[in-house]
Structure formats: structure tokens, C-alpha cells
Amino acid sequence: MADWMKKVPQAARDYVEGKRLDEVECIISDLPGIARGKAVPAKKFAGQSYFHLPDSIFYQTITGGWGEAAGDGGFIEKDMVLRPDWDTATAAPWTGDWTLQVIHDAYDIDGNAIEYSPRNVLKRVVELYRKKGWKAVVAPEMEFYLVARNIDPAKPIEPMMGRSGRPAAARQAYSMTAVDEFGPVIDDIYDFAEAQGIDIDGITQEGGAGQLEINLLHGDPVALADQVFYFKRLIREAALRHDCYATFMAKPIGDEPGSAMHIHHSVIDIETGQNIFSGPQGGDTDAFYHFIAGLQNHMPAAIPLIAPYVNSYRRYVRDHAAPINLEWARDNRTTGIRIPISKPVARRVENRLAGMDCNPYLAIAASLACGYLGMMEKGRPDAQYKGDAYDGEEAIPREMSAALDIFDEAKDLHEILGPEFARVYSIVKRTEYEEFLGVISPWEREHLLLNV
The missing domain is CATH 3.30.590.10 (Glutamine synthetase/guanido kinase, catalytic domain)
Known part of the structure; x- marks a missing residue:
């Protein structure tokens, strides 16, 4: 068992016990509540502690358009640092292989919580x-x-x-x-x-x-x-x-x-x-x-x-x-x-x-x-x-x-x-x-x- 798997809930461990974990979905909620993120091969996920997404995912409308919300810095699509919350790791049982999902929290490069990330709003x-x-x-x-x-x-x-x-x-x-x-x-x-x-x-x-x-x-x-x-x-x-x-x-x-x-x-x-x-x-x-x-x-x-x-x-x-x-x-x-x-x-x-x-x-x-x-x-x-x-x-x-x-x-x-x-x-x-x-x-x- 990979070291990170020891951090996740028992239900997630039970789901992949005796199986070959194929993929991990690294996800975060945008403003509408759509899951955004990346699907990562399990082997690669084991070697990463975070990943990046542009902050523009929070400026996107439900139609796929964009609000002009980037502020004084302009629409430069800065990278956020997304770190996993291990307590949220869970199965994705509808997939064709053995996959887990993990919700991530969003931070800027200095480690400050991104204020307009919905999960961070609730945490606040x-x-x-x-x-x-x-x-x-x-x-x-x-x-x-x-x-x-x-x-x-x-x-x-x-x-x-x-x-x-x-x-x-x-x-x-x-x-x-x-x-x-x-x-x-x-x-x-x-x-x-x-x-x-x-x-x-x-x-x-x-x-x-x-x-x-x-x-x-x-x-x-x-x-x-x-x-x-x-x-x-x-x-x-x-x-x-x-x-x-x-x-x-x-x-x-x-x-x-x-x-x-x-x-x-x-x-x-x-x-x-x-x-x-x-x-x-x-x-x-x-x-x-x-x-x-x-x-x-x-x-x-x-x-x-x-x-x-x-x-x-x-x-x-x-x-x-x-x-x-x-x-x-x-x-x-x-x-x-x-x-x-x-x-x-x-x-x-x-x-x-x-x-x-x-x-x-x-x-x-x-x-x-x-x-x-x-x-x-x-x-x-x-x-x-x-x-x-x-x-x-x-x-x-x-x-x-x-x-x-x-x-x-x-x-x-x-x-x-x-x-x-x-x-x-x-x-x-x-x-x-x-x-x-x-x-x-x-x-x-x-x-x-x-x-x-």
C-alpha cells in the first residue's frame, strides 16, 4: 500500500483492497459546484503533494463564458496550489477501472487560502x-x-x-x-x-x-x-x-x-x-x-x-x-x-x-x-x-x-x-x-x- 493510502478513510482503502488502483481524480468545486481538476495515474499521484490549476476556473460562468473578475492584475490566469484533503478520498465506483477521488483545497503560491474558492468560503x-x-x-x-x-x-x-x-x-x-x-x-x-x-x-x-x-x-x-x-x-x-x-x-x-x-x-x-x-x-x-x-x-x-x-x-x-x-x-x-x-x-x-x-x-x-x-x-x-x-x-x-x-x-x-x-x-x-x-x-x- 502506498504511504498516502494510509491517510485516507477506511472506506476508500476497502474499495481498492486487493485491486490495482489505476487513477486518482484530483478535484475542486468551482462557483457553480462543478468538479474541476485533473485525472492522474495512481503512480504519479503517489509522488505529488499538490498540483496546479489556473485561478480562472473561479471566473467561469455556467455556460463556459468568463466574468471579468481577475482584478487589477488582469486576466493572466495565475496558478493556484491545490493540496489534497485526505479525509475526502473516496471511490469513483461508476468508472471502468479502480479510481479514487480526492477533494483539494486552493491556495496561492504564498500559502494563503484562495478567498473565492467555495470550500474555503465555508471553512471561513x-x-x-x-x-x-x-x-x-x-x-x-x-x-x-x-x-x-x-x-x-x-x-x-x-x-x-x-x-x-x-x-x-x-x-x-x-x-x-x-x-x-x-x-x-x-x-x-x-x-x-x-x-x-x-x-x-x-x-x-x-x-x-x-x-x-x-x-x-x-x-x-x-x-x-x-x-x-x-x-x-x-x-x-x-x-x-x-x-x-x-x-x-x-x-x-x-x-x-x-x-x-x-x-x-x-x-x-x-x-x-x-x-x-x-x-x-x-x-x-x-x-x-x-x-x-x-x-x-x-x-x-x-x-x-x-x-x-x-x-x-x-x-x-x-x-x-x-x-x-x-x-x-x-x-x-x-x-x-x-x-x-x-x-x-x-x-x-x-x-x-x-x-x-x-x-x-x-x-x-x-x-x-x-x-x-x-x-x-x-x-x-x-x-x-x-x-x-x-x-x-x-x-x-x-x-x-x-x-x-x-x-x-x-x-x-x-x-x-x-x-x-x-x-x-x-x-x-x-x-x-x-x-x-x-x-x-x-x-x-x-x-x-x-x-x-
């Missing part, structure tokens, strides 16, 4: 909690669709064909029969996850046609973001094996519910191990209310990180399984901020605003940053909402440009996430928005071509 926020004596804990829920293959962008997305030979049906939430329709895909998801050493808390059918939800066990924010990052690729690969696509678009089908990445948060006192949201007698604490207030006060500015594309805003539709405001309530799925039923030790705050199209590092960082600001400001939230929050006022930006305007003014949030990250992110997202505005949609051709 988690460290702020640690300096206060707190350990942030999160649990993400991932919703996604299994859809028929779609190689023509002008063609609407359709549900996949189920095992029965019929297209997946909507309005079958929590149906076990509906889950069985996707049995072969789900079997591969379970097998891939087991090979990667990732624990799944459960899989359920959601309300959309071919829409599923996977819950992950709660834990460290960076580790959970790593799992979501890995899971998106895993699920896509499992789907392709069965002649369908997995999509994480926030709103892939117009008359079906959107796909969310709900984020559950709690905060632990490092010294005592106690949940700071619960008092000695099990009641709500001031920190609990401050955290909620932080989400209410600062989440509007953070929307571009949890709703990062023009399609993201199609999900925020009244009475359609996604929040339209930042009301909070206990055991109420119509609010943007929900307090699930739990024992005091597990008291947590659920942010229901993030779409599944988000970069998990940035969405979790943004949500934790808003809660942190609330606990620093010690404000109080609005009164708990009673009834159906869809009857309340909308309080979320409805399109990307407006959301970015609010984000650009949020200097307190920028200080938490990193001012240089905020600068680069805004430039790249505005570039994407301009790219979108340059495309004439089928709706425009249908309704405007001959009618105006």
Missing part, C-alpha cells in the same frame, strides 16, 4: 463559529428529478419512464410504489454511496413526477457539503446507467414542484457539548431566536448564493411547495424558516429557501453566515407565523438582477463570507445574467413573433 464561516466556542452542525436534504433523456434544449423536460413502462406520475408524494418505479436507479445510488462510505438517512418520493429526496445524517458543515458535492455526481452517474438523466435544476418542469436543498442547522457549545438552542430546562434560548432573526434579516441579501440562476426564481411560487417569504413557525412547511418537531437536544432551524441548483458549500456558508450575524446582533425575529404562510406577503427577490443588487449592498454579509469572494461572485453572476438576456426563448418566439 465555520471558523468564525469555532472562535466563539461553537460547533456548527447541519443536515442537508436533497431533492432532484429523474427525467427522460433530453438532448434538445428546445424540447420540454419530461418525466422518466418507470419500471412499469409508464412515465413517472406526479402527486404521489411518499408513495413506496412510486419509489419502486425507480428501483434500479436507486439500487445503484445505494451501492455507489456504500462504496464511497456515505450514509444515507433515507430516500422518499416527493410531489413531482419522478422527483426524489435523499436525506443525509447531520454533521460538520464542510463534510456535509463535500457529501452533497459528491452526491450530485454519483446520482447523475447512476441515472445514466439506466437511460435517464438526474437533474438538480430548481424548476425543471413548469407545472411540477421545484427541487430544494433544505438545510437544518443547530449549534453546539464546544466546551459543554450542549445544543445552544435549548436551555437547561429544554426551552428555547435567546441564541435560538437570534439565529432565526439573522435568517430573516440577512437572507434576502444571500439569495443569489442559494438561488444562483435565473431558473432558481421560478421555484418561488405561491402554493407550490416552496417558500415565498421569510416567515418562521414550528412544524409548518409553508414558511421559509421551519422549526421541526424534535427533542430539546436536537432543536434545530430549517432553512427551506435554498434550491438544489446551489453550490452546497456556498449555500450552507450563506445560511450559517446569516445565523451568525443574527447571534452577533442579538435581534429578535418577527412573531411566529400562524396558519398558511402563502397567505402572507412575498419577501424574496423574484429575479436574479434584483437579488444581486441587494447582495452587492450587504457589506456585513461580505465581511463574513469574504469581500474578495463577494466581488468575484457578483461579477460572474452578472455575466451569467447578461448571457441569459442574450438568448431568445421559445416563449418569445411563440407569443411575440407575429403578435406584436
Whole structure:
């Protein structure tokens, strides 16, 4: 066994035990959450402690264009130093040979963390909690669709064909029969996850046609973001094996519910191990209310990180399984901020605003940053909402440009996430928005071509 293999998790060692490791994928998340990096022969990987990629990977838009975010130094594509985080080594079980993946962290040549690398953004926020004596804990829920293959962008997305030979049906939430329709895909998801050493808390059918939800066990924010990052690729690969696509678009089908990445948060006192949201007698604490207030006060500015594309805003539709405001309530799925039923030790705050199209590092960082600001400001939230929050006022930006305007003014949030990250992110997202505005949609051709 190579010396570096002694540093990786047991699941990775078990996966290649008795096998000839062929390749190692050295990867890092860009701003959209796409895995960038290099595939390296295992023998060469054993002899390297880092590799280089240009910093321009963080200036790239989802279309492959470039934002003018290089700063005063100009677009010279400086090399970054990417070093492996051995704890992230895991299998790539869908490949044709024996391959491992390793997530890397990005530094400049002087050893400073690259501020606009998404994983570094989340680490920065988690460290702020640690300096206060707190350990942030999160649990993400991932919703996604299994859809028929779609190689023509002008063609609407359709549900996949189920095992029965019929297209997946909507309005079958929590149906076990509906889950069985996707049995072969789900079997591969379970097998891939087991090979990667990732624990799944459960899989359920959601309300959309071919829409599923996977819950992950709660834990460290960076580790959970790593799992979501890995899971998106895993699920896509499992789907392709069965002649369908997995999509994480926030709103892939117009008359079906959107796909969310709900984020559950709690905060632990490092010294005592106690949940700071619960008092000695099990009641709500001031920190609990401050955290909620932080989400209410600062989440509007953070929307571009949890709703990062023009399609993201199609999900925020009244009475359609996604929040339209930042009301909070206990055991109420119509609010943007929900307090699930739990024992005091597990008291947590659920942010229901993030779409599944988000970069998990940035969405979790943004949500934790808003809660942190609330606990620093010690404000109080609005009164708990009673009834159906869809009857309340909308309080979320409805399109990307407006959301970015609010984000650009949020200097307190920028200080938490990193001012240089905020600068680069805004430039790249505005570039994407301009790219979108340059495309004439089928709706425009249908309704405007001959009618105006």
C-alpha cells in the first residue's frame, strides 16, 4: 500500500483492497459546484503533494463564458496550489477501472487560502463559529428529478419512464410504489454511496413526477457539503446507467414542484457539548431566536448564493411547495424558516429557501453566515407565523438582477463570507445574467413573433 493510502478513510482503502488502483481524480468545486481538476495515474499521484490549476476556473460562468473578475492584475490566469484533503478520498465506483477521488483545497503560491474558492468560503464561516466556542452542525436534504433523456434544449423536460413502462406520475408524494418505479436507479445510488462510505438517512418520493429526496445524517458543515458535492455526481452517474438523466435544476418542469436543498442547522457549545438552542430546562434560548432573526434579516441579501440562476426564481411560487417569504413557525412547511418537531437536544432551524441548483458549500456558508450575524446582533425575529404562510406577503427577490443588487449592498454579509469572494461572485453572476438576456426563448418566439 502506498504511504498516502494510509491517510485516507477506511472506506476508500476497502474499495481498492486487493485491486490495482489505476487513477486518482484530483478535484475542486468551482462557483457553480462543478468538479474541476485533473485525472492522474495512481503512480504519479503517489509522488505529488499538490498540483496546479489556473485561478480562472473561479471566473467561469455556467455556460463556459468568463466574468471579468481577475482584478487589477488582469486576466493572466495565475496558478493556484491545490493540496489534497485526505479525509475526502473516496471511490469513483461508476468508472471502468479502480479510481479514487480526492477533494483539494486552493491556495496561492504564498500559502494563503484562495478567498473565492467555495470550500474555503465555508471553512471561513465555520471558523468564525469555532472562535466563539461553537460547533456548527447541519443536515442537508436533497431533492432532484429523474427525467427522460433530453438532448434538445428546445424540447420540454419530461418525466422518466418507470419500471412499469409508464412515465413517472406526479402527486404521489411518499408513495413506496412510486419509489419502486425507480428501483434500479436507486439500487445503484445505494451501492455507489456504500462504496464511497456515505450514509444515507433515507430516500422518499416527493410531489413531482419522478422527483426524489435523499436525506443525509447531520454533521460538520464542510463534510456535509463535500457529501452533497459528491452526491450530485454519483446520482447523475447512476441515472445514466439506466437511460435517464438526474437533474438538480430548481424548476425543471413548469407545472411540477421545484427541487430544494433544505438545510437544518443547530449549534453546539464546544466546551459543554450542549445544543445552544435549548436551555437547561429544554426551552428555547435567546441564541435560538437570534439565529432565526439573522435568517430573516440577512437572507434576502444571500439569495443569489442559494438561488444562483435565473431558473432558481421560478421555484418561488405561491402554493407550490416552496417558500415565498421569510416567515418562521414550528412544524409548518409553508414558511421559509421551519422549526421541526424534535427533542430539546436536537432543536434545530430549517432553512427551506435554498434550491438544489446551489453550490452546497456556498449555500450552507450563506445560511450559517446569516445565523451568525443574527447571534452577533442579538435581534429578535418577527412573531411566529400562524396558519398558511402563502397567505402572507412575498419577501424574496423574484429575479436574479434584483437579488444581486441587494447582495452587492450587504457589506456585513461580505465581511463574513469574504469581500474578495463577494466581488468575484457578483461579477460572474452578472455575466451569467447578461448571457441569459442574450438568448431568445421559445416563449418569445411563440407569443411575440407575429403578435406584436
